[in-house]
Amino acid sequence: MEPAKSPRPIISEFAGDPEMSELVRLFLGELPQRVRALEAAWREQQVQTVARMAHQLRGSSAGYGFPTIGSAAASLEESLRARTEADAQAVLERAAAEFRALVDLCSRACRPAA
Amino acid sequence: MTITAPQFDESQPTVLVIDDSPDVHRLLKARLRHEELDLRAATSGRAGIEAARDQRPAIVLLDLDMPDMDGFEVLRNLKNDPTTVHIPVIVLSGLQSAQDKVTAFDLGAVDYITKPFNLTELRVRVRSALRMHRLVQMLAQRAQIDGLTGLWNRAHFDRRLADEVAGCQRHDRALSLAMIDVDDFKSINDTYGHPAGDAVLQGMARVIQKECRQEDVACRYGGEEFALIMPDTTPAQGMVVCERVRSSLASVVWPRHPERSVTVSIGLAGAVRIRTAQPFDWVEAADKALYTAKKTGRNRSVMTDIDGGSRLAKAG
Numbered sequence: 102m103e104p105a106k107s108p109r110p111i112i113s114e115f116a117g118d119p120e121m122s123e124l125v126r127l128f129l130g131e132l133p134q135r136v137r138a139l140e141a142a143w144r145e146q147q148v149q150t151v152a153r154m155a156h157q158l159r160g161s162s163a164g165y166g167f168p169t170i171g172s173a174a175a176s177l178e179e180s181l182r183a184r185t186e187a188d189a190q191a192v193l194e195r196a197a198a199e200f201r202a203l204v205d206l207c208s209r210a211c212r213p214a215a
Numbered sequence: 216m217t218i219t220a221p222q223f224d225e226s227q228p229t230v231l232v233i234d235d236s237p238d239v240h241r242l243l244k245a246r247l248r249h250e251e252l253d254l255r256a257a258t259s260g261r262a263g264i265e266a267a268r269d270q271r272p273a274i275v276l277l278d279l280d281m282p283d284m285d286g287f288e289v290l291r292n293l294k295n296d297p298t299t300v301h302i303p304v305i306v307l308s309g310l311q312s313a314q315d316k317v318t319a320f321d322l323g324a325v326d327y328i329t330k331p332f333n334l335t336e337l338r339v340r341v342r343s344a345l346r347m348h349r350l351v352q353m354l355a356q357r358a359q360i361d362g363l364t365g366l367w368n369r370a371h372f373d374r375r376l377a378d379e380v381a382g383c384q385r386h387d388r389a390l391s392l393a394m395i396d397v398d399d400f401k402s403i404n405d406t407y408g409h410p411a412g413d414a415v416l417q418g419m420a421r422v423i424q425k426e427c428r429q430e431d432v433a434c435r436y437g438g439e440e441f442a443l444i445m446p447d448t449t450p451a452q453g454m455v456v457c458e459r460v461r462s463s464l465a466s467v468v469w470p471r472h473p474e475r476s477v478t479v480s481i482g483l484a485g486a487v488r489i490r491t492a493q494p495f496d497w498v499e500a501a502d503k504a505l506y507t508a509k510k511t512g513r514n515r516s517v518m519t520d521i522d523g524g525s526r527l528a529k530a531g
Contacts, residue, residue, distance in 0.1 A: 124245050128238070156280070160309050161238030163331030171331065175309075 108209050113166030116213045121166065128165040129212060136207045143200055152181040155203070167210055173203040228273035228345055229253045233263030233289060234307065235281040239330070243276070246334055247341065260284030264292050267299045274344045276328075279308035279315060287318060294323040301351075303344050361435040363413060364420035372434035372442050376494045379432070379446050384489040391445040391453030391485035394501040395423065395460065398478045398513045400439035411471040415439075418467060419479070426459040442501075450485030450518050457481045457516040478514035480505055486522040497521065 113129075115121035135158065142150040155178040163171035177199040184192040230252045232243055240256045247254060255270060257263035260281055267275055275293065279286035286306060293299040303325040308315060316327050325347070326340050359371035367375070376392065383390040397403075397419060404412035416439065423433045423441055432444040443460075445453050464479060482505025484497050491497065500521045508517040 120245055120248065124241060127241070153282070157236055157238070160236050160280075160330055161242070164238060164242045168331065 108205075110211045111167060111169060111206065111209045112211065112213045114168070115166035118166075125165050126212065128161070129210060132207055132210060136204055139200075140204065148181055148184070151200070152178050155181070158203070158207075167206075170203065170206045170210060173199065173206050177203055227251050227253045228348075229255060229270055230274050230276065230341065231255045231257060231263065231266055231270060231272035232276045233257045233260065233266075233281075233286075234276075234278035235259060236278070239278065239307070242332065243337075246332060246337055250338065250341065252341075260286070260289040260292075263289055264296075264299075267293055267302060268296065271298070272302060273348050274341070275302055275304045276341075277304050277306050277324075279306055279319065287322060290319065290322045290324060303348050305340060305344055364417055364435050366420050366423070366441070367432060367434040369434065369437055372432070372436060372444070373494070375432050375434075376442075376444055376497060379444050380489065380492060380494050380497060383446055384492055387488065388447045389449040389452075389485065389487045390489055391448040391450055391483055392497050392501050393443040393445070393453060393457050393481050393483045393516075394436065394498070394505045395419075395441040395443060395457075395479050395481045396505055396509070397439040398480055398509075403472070403475070403477070406475075407472050411469075412439075414471055415469065415477055418469065418477070419464070422463050422467065423460055426463050427456055431456070442498075445485075448485070449487050450483060450520055453483050453485050454516060454518050457483055461514070461516060480508035480513050481516040482506065482508055483516060483518045484521045485518065486520060488522065490522045 113121070113125045115125055135154070139151065139154050139158075142154060155174040159171050159174035159178055161171075162168070162174065177196060180192055180196045180199055184196075230247070232240055232254060234240060234256075235258055237258070240258070244254055255266060255272065257266045261284055263275070263277070266272075277286050277289055281289075286308070290304055290306070293302065293304060300323075304323065305326045305328055306316075306319040306324045307328050307330060309330040319327060325344055328337055328340055359368055360366070361368040379390060382388075397415060400412065400415070403415055416435075419439075419441060420433070420435065423443060427433055427443055427445070430446055431448075432446075434442045434444070436442040443456070445456060448456070461479060461481065464477060467477065469475065469477065482501045482503065484500035484504060491500075500519055504517040504519045508515050511517075
């Protein structure tokens with residue numbers, strides 16, 4: 102899968118919520134580091150670690166107003182957890198696409214333009 | 216009289232959040248900021264169980280999906296421990312499956328919130344659980360309070376006496392138990408009517424409450440008989456409290472019958488070191504001392520050292 106040609110930014114659903122703006126800023130600040138950790142684990146084929154990180158992203162990103170990241174993380178987590186000996190290869194191919202989709206979405210998450 | 220319900224009228228109830236994800240703690244803190252809650256965080260199942268035991272929160276918000284010990288296991292633990300069994304648990308989870316909800320309810324959860332949190336839903340569910348918790352506590356407490364006098368009732372007395380006998384024995388502490396009986400109560404009822412009799416019982420309760428100490432447990436045992444459990448109190452110290460009750464009562468002027476004063480007879484059973492472990496034996500010993508007080512002229516206190524033979528000391 103090619104990265105989006107003209108990446109559309111994703112803005113938090115809570116962008117207008119003053120209660121949340123500080124938290125969304127914190128989340129966005131930490132996101133690049135989380136993505137780098139996710140990519141490192143993926144390169145080293147640490148399936149369990151990737152699944153755990155996806156799980157955490159799944160739980161938190163929707164809470165910060167990024168449900169699309171949440172559902173991408175959920176698909177990746179579920180694929181990895183459902184993996185069996187027999188279909189390991191097929192699963193990993195599907196997971197690779199899900200992984201790239203997740204990383205792509207994360208890279209597009211940003212603060213609203215002032 | 217002290218009401219021992221720690222969360223009963225606290226304006227800032229403690230809410231314990233058990234979740235492995237720091238994001239969830241952060242989000243809940245922001246989302247519940249205006250709810251007047253004392254929000255505590257535990258980031259693992261084990262830490263959560265410990266925190267629930269130590270802090271006795273008003274409610275627990277519990278994540279189901281945690282590494283090592285999952286939420287179901289934590290819930291099982293909380294519900295198997297008498298110190299935490301009554302704490303309402305709201306389960307938090309991203310899992311949508313109906314089976315998980317059923318399992319959580321079967322294990323004793325009171326409610327279920329799915330992640331990501333819907334702000335309004337989260338708030339009303341937490342509020343509703345707190346309201347329910349307060350009502351249940353109030354009912355539990357009411358069920359142990361005597362309606363007429365406001366003292367603890369007989370059911371509470373039975374439980375507390377058993378607890379205090381066992382506790383004082385285990386910790387090598389003294390214990391005293393006084394049975395206090397209004398003298399000639401029947402004639403007060405017969406002469407001035409039952410409302411006057413009720414007023415005497417209420418007045419007695421006030422006197423006992425005023426003269427006993429913070430740790431003492433004042434109960435209406437039944438009819439015109441009251442019981443006062445005095446933990447960590449030697450028989451001699453217990454007698455001081457009993458005599459305070461008697462002399463305080465002597466100065467009461469009764470609006471319905473100012474011409475007639477009210478007196479009590481008191482039987483006290485006590486021990487500096489407890490060997491008699493049966494609560495029933497304590498009541499019997501105090502009753503025996505009370506009987507002696509009645510037989511030897513009323514309006515007096517009689518003490519018996521429950522583990523030091525049948526020596527009776529009198530006052531009054």
